[in-house]
Amino acid sequence: MLKVENIDVYYGAIHALKGVSLEVKEGEIVTLIGANGAGKSTSLQTISGLIRQKRGKIMFSGRDISFSPAQEIVRMGISQVPEGRRIFANLSVRENLEMGAYLQKGKEGLKKTLEKVYEKFPRLRERLNQRAGTLSGGEQQMLAMGRALMAQPKLLLLDEPSMGLAPILVKEIFSIIKEINEAGTTILLVEQNAKMALSIANRAYVLETGRIVTSGPAQELAESEQIKKAYLGG
Amino acid sequence: METLIAQLLNGLSLGSIYALIALGYTMVYGIIQLINFAHGEILMIGAYAGFFAITKLELGFFPALIVAMVVSVVLGIIVERVAYKPLRNSTRLSALITAIGVSLFLQNGGLQVFGTDYVTFPRAVDKVTYKFLGGNATITSHQILILIITVIMMFILQYIVHKTKTGKAMRAVSYDKDAALLMGVNVDSVITVTFAIGSAFAAVAGVLLGMYYQTIHPLMGSMPGLKAFIAAVLGGIGIIPGAMAGGFLLGIIETLVSGYLSSAYRDVVVFGLLIVILVVKPTGLLGKDTHEKV
Ligand SMILES: Nc1ncnc2c1ncn2[C@@H]1O[C@H](COP(=O)(O)OP(=O)(O)O)[C@@H](O)[C@H]1O
Numbered sequence: 001m002l003k004v005e006n007i008d009v010y011y012g013a014i015h016a017l018k019g020v021s022l023e024v025k026e027g028e029i030v031t032l033i034g035a036n037g038a039g040k041s042t043s044l045q046t047i048s049g050l051i052r053q054k055r056g057k058i059m060f061s062g063r064d065i066s067f068s069p070a071q072e073i074v075r076m077g078i079s080q081v082p083e084g085r086r087i088f089a090n091l092s093v094r095e096n097l098e099m100g101a102y103l104q105k106g107k108e109g110l111k112k113t114l115e116k117v118y119e120k121f122p123r124l125r126e127r128l129n130q131r132a133g134t135l136s137g138g139e140q141q142m143l144a145m146g147r148a149l150m151a152q153p154k155l156l157l158l159d160e161p162s163m164g165l166a167p168i169l170v171k172e173i174f175s176i177i178k179e180i181n182e183a184g185t186t187i188l189l190v191e192q193n194a195k196m197a198l199s200i201a202n203r204a205y206v207l208e209t210g211r212i213v214t215s216g217p218a219q220e221l222a223e224s225e226q227i228k229k230a231y232l233g234g
Numbered sequence: 235m236e237t238l239i240a241q242l243l244n245g246l247s248l249g250s251i252y253a254l255i256a257l258g259y260t261m262v263y264g265i266i267q268l269i270n271f272a273h274g275e276i277l278m279i280g281a282y283a284g285f286f287a288i289t290k291l292e293l294g295f296f297p298a299l300i301v302a303m304v305v306s307v308v309l310g311i312i313v314e315r316v317a318y319k320p321l322r323n324s325t326r327l328s329a330l331i332t333a334i335g336v337s338l339f340l341q342n343g344g345l346q347v348f349g350t351d352y353v354t355f356p357r358a359v360d361k362v363t364y365k366f367l368g369g370n371a372t373i374t375s376h377q378i379l380i381l382i383i384t385v386i387m388m389f390i391l392q393y394i395v396h397k398t399k400t401g402k403a404m405r406a407v408s409y410d411k412d413a414a415l416l417m418g419v420n421v422d423s424v425i426t427v428t429f430a431i432g433s434a435f436a437a438v439a440g441v442l443l444g445m446y447y448q449t450i451h452p453l454m455g456s457m458p459g460l461k462a463f464i465a466a467v468l469g470g471i472g473i474i475p476g477a478m479a480g481g482f483l484l485g486i487i488e489t490l491v492s493g494y495l496s497s498a499y500r501d502v503v504v505f506g507l508l509i510v511i512l513v514v515k516p517t518g519l520l521g522k523d524t525h526e527k528v
């Protein structure tokens with residue numbers, strides 16, 4: 001479904017991604033793990049078209065999207081929940097969700113999608129007219145996820161959804177990610193919380209200073225001594 | 235008492251013109267953090283478009299207003315696309331210098347094309363003076379017209395910003411451009427729409443200024459532009475209700491100072507006010523220290 005082929009990304013002189021390749025197949029949960037600064041967010045931003053690679057290409061559903069504008073990439077079915085949630089704090093919860101459906105046409109469809117999102121995140125329904133900036137961290141994460149789902153994506157990119165959340169909320173978020181996947185959405189999950197990520201993923205890639213150093217079935221990686229030492233705290 | 239009421243009404247109409255101009259500054263600032271110094275010249279071109287529509291095309295006041303808006307919108311979009319868009323990713327200083335350059339270019343272009351003389355703005359609407367409060371106070375039809383047009387424009391703006399999809403996208407872009415891109419928003423078009431709306435407001439202000447002062451001139455946009463910029467800062471740059479409040483407040487302060495002290499002090503007070511705000515509350519009267527804009 002998604003094929004990232006050998007991409008190099010620079011920030012000025014900083015070489016952030018060095019020949020990164022990865023693949024996500026339809027229906028999978030794939031996780032991209034790595035330490036802070038490894039290039040995980042850069043990878044997602046490049047897929048979403050916010051940053052351009054200098055070399056290499058990105059294919060989605062058989063189409064080269066390497067140089068497609070960001071809105072075209074959303075239209076084709078890739079949505080992202082960015083790191084730090086990036087909700088529109090000055091808009092109401094409802095308006096945030098509507099922004100998620102920006103490219104969707106028709107009021108009926110919008111209503112149906114809204115209903116689905118409320119079902120998944122009942123707490124959002126209670127706070128519809130509240131300004132999004134007044135939500136708690138966990139609620140903001142749910143809003144960010146709900147907002148991305150409003151676009152009815154085929155592929156959902158999640159950038160550190162567990163960041164800054166209490167353990168109980170982390171559990172809830174991960175079980176929702178699994179549900180979203182079971183309902184038919186393919187997922188590329190970026191995490192520093194490798195343990196949780198590996199526990200729900202089918203396959204995993206490990207990124208180290210801009211390079212993929214290991215990849216394989218998530219379970220295998222979770223059991224590898226090397227990964228345990230580096231990312232799972234021994 | 236009579237003079238006070240007269241001064242207040244006068245200040246209110248001048249202030250509403252400032253408010254219309256200030257809205258353009260504040261919206262553009264809210265969305266791309268640029269102080270569009272060419273805004274006063276877009277106003278001037280709008281005033282001349284209105285002037286020619288009335289004198290040469292023999293249109294009535296309202297059709298001329300529409301012509302002025304169309305001309306200014308086109309000019310505003312051209313300025314944005316040609317001068318500002320290529321600088322989207324460069325420093326704010328280079329964009330600011332470019333804005334000053336565009337302003338000077340349009341001023342001098344105006345002097346070349348329209349000449350250096352003041353032109354009498356035609357009286358497209360009869361000036362009638364109404365007495366009220368038992369004949370103790372007066373208001374003119376022009377003042378009423380200015381106020382009504384301003385209020386209507388503000389309602390339209392509030393509607394666009396808060397009730398339409400484009401308005402929602404404008405608020406989203408002003409808060410977080412990258413997040414808006416991830417929603418599939420075409421940020422460039424949203425920026426263009428913002429310039430278009432600001433320019434339409436400038437055109438209305440230009441025509442109303444022509445009516446208020448009864449003359450127009452290629453440099454007419456520069457002083458009101460500066461004042462309206464101060465009004466926008468006064469209310470909190472990037473905040474729409476702030477620009478409205480700042481505009482009204484500035485107009486009233488100006489006419490009160492002219493009326494009760496001396497018009498020589500008018501600009502001293504206004505610019506002094508700017509300095510005081512910048513020192514005491516740099517975010518403006520309605521400004522919070524949060525990230526909220528538009
Ligand atoms: N906007 C930027 N400008 C310059 N360097 C950046 C920028 N964003 C990220 N980087 C650098 O690129 C590298 C990868 O960053 P990032 O993708 O954010 O890592 P991760 O998400 O894995 O923590 C880091 O060295 C970081 O400092």
Ligand SMILES: [Mg+2]
Pocket residue numbers: 037040041042083
């Ligand atoms: Mg990151």
